[in-house]
Amino acid sequence: MSEARYVTEANFLITVAKWLHASGWQLEKVPTRDRNRVKHELTTAGISINNIEFRREEEDIRARQRDNLWRIECKDLSSGKRKTVKSNFDKAVASTVSYYAQKDGLRLGLALPDGYNTFLQNKLPQALKEVINLWIFLHLARDEVLVYAPEEELLL
Numbered sequence: 303m304s305e306a307r308y309v310t311e312a313n314f315l316i317t318v319a320k321w322l323h324a325s326g327w328q329l330e331k332v333p334t335r336d337r338n339r340v341k342h343e344l345t346t347a348g349i350s351i352n353n354i355e356f357r358r359e360e361e362d363i364r365a366r367q368r369d370n371l372w373r374i375e376c377k378d379l380s381s382g383k384r385k386t387v388k389s390n391f392d393k394a395v396a397s398t399v400s401y402y403a404q405k406d407g408l409r410l411g412l413a414l415p416d417g418y419n420t421f422l423q424n425k426l427p428q429a430l431k432e433v434i435n436l437w438i439f440l441h442l443a444r445d446e447v448l449v450y451a452p453e454e455e456l457l458l
Contacts, residue, residue: 311378312336314441316343318413322365323349331355331364373401374411391421413439419458
């Protein structure tokens with residue numbers, strides 16, 4: 303991987319939010335970056351934005367289903383060199399792990415474009431994913447996301 307293509311966070315944040323909604327989760331929080339675009343896309347998809355907080359603190363997406371909670375970190379893919387992309391990946395993993403504040407009912411998520419595949423395979427141990435209940439959302443294209451449960455091997 304010499305140069306990475308740029309993928310904006312809003313592109314796959316919207317895709318992940320739609321997936322959560324379709325899976326029966328109530329969105330509680332999304333970031334304020336590209337707020338108008340995100341609101342428009344969610345509304346167009348039939349998702350009510352009335353009870354969604356739009357703020358940047360903590361996780362990028364928070365969603366709830368009864369006593370279960372998602373805390374998802376989304377990371378864009380810059381057009382930077384491999385070292386920059388690796389650093390961004392490391393920061394995204396560290397942020398995600400920092401959301402591990404409870405065991406019961408918590409699902410952590412790491413949402414990334416497919417440009418991070420090498421790092422997902424080489425720097426994210428299977429044991430860690432299982433212990434902290436870390437799910438991977440791999441954005442492939444607009445409205446297309448692969449979701450890997452913690453016990454699933456990443457087929458990249």
